Amino acid sequence: MKxxxxxxxxxxxxxxxxxxxxxxxxxxxxxxxxxKIHVTVGGSPLAQAxxxxxxxxxxxxxxVSGQTDSxxxxxxxxxxxxxxxxxxxxxxYRVVVQKQQQIEGLKSMEEVTDMKEEERKAYHAKIEAAxxxxxxxxAEAYTSxxxxxxxxxxxxxxxxxxxxLEPVAK
Numbered sequence: 001m002k003x004x005x006x007x008x009x010x011x012x013x014x015x016x017x018x019x020x021x022x023x024x025x026x027x028x029x030x031x032x033x034x035x036k037i038h039v040t041v042g043g044s045p046l047a048q049a050x051x052x053x054x055x056x057x058x059x060x061x062x063x064v065s066g067q068t069d070s071x072x073x074x075x076x077x078x079x080x081x082x083x084x085x086x087x088x089x090x091x092x093y094r095v096v097v098q099k100q101q102q103i104e105g106l107k108s109m110e111e112v113t114d115m116k117e118e119e120r121k122a123y124h125a126k127i128e129a130a131x132x133x134x135x136x137x138x139a140e141a142y143t144s145x146x147x148x149x150x151x152x153x154x155x156x157x158x159x160x161x162x163x164x165l166e167p168v169a170k
Contacts, residue, residue, distance in 0.1 A: 025089070026080045028058025035076040035088040036160045037066065037152075039097065041137045042167035045072030046099070053093035053152075054145045064088045073160070088154045095150035095163065097142040101134040103127060138165040 025032060039046040051074050053064035066074035076088045106127070112120060141147040142165055152161055 025085075026062070026083055029062065029080075029089045031156075032078060032085045032087045032089050033154065033156055034086065034158065035154050037068075037074050037076065037095075037163055038160045039068050039072045039074065039163045039165065041165045043164065045070070046097075046137070046165065047072060049074075049097055049099040051076070052096040052098075052145075053088060053154075054096065055089070055091050055093050057091075059089055059091045059093070062089060064093065090154055090156065092151065092153050094145055094148055095142075095152055096145050096148050097138065097150070097163075097165065099136060099138075101136070103130045103134070105130075135168060137167060139168060 037051060039049055039051065046068055047070045049068045049072075051066045051068070053076065054060075055062060055064070061080055063079045064076055065079075066076040068074045075086070078085050078088055107123065112123065115123060136143070142150060150163060150165075152163070154161075
């Protein structure tokens, strides 16, 4: 009987601890709502771009981010320490957009090591030239919290937020 009582007691404590974890928001965060952002450049979806929302005041310690899919749609997630929650806290944010550019023709380290010296030099020159010629499809100002002109407000509205970035003139 004592053993059964002890077992049930331990189960109750485990359930209580598990259910109580991560349920409360950090100080200053009143409510977190589901949030989706649709990002376009000149009206076309911006795929595989990283979004970071930077808040002020109580929101300054919360990392709010997402990555766009092939249709330019990103679902946001918020993180502060061990606290992780889908969505974003209500409030105003500056938006930073970054996108990794892919270089075509990259080879593995093994493939490069197997090249003859002349081939290797030509390969490295080609890759370096490709890196120098890489251009973002949008203005570089969007890539820094200090220069981004993008701002938005997360409200309780369930609608997607549309961000249309100006394309870079070619």
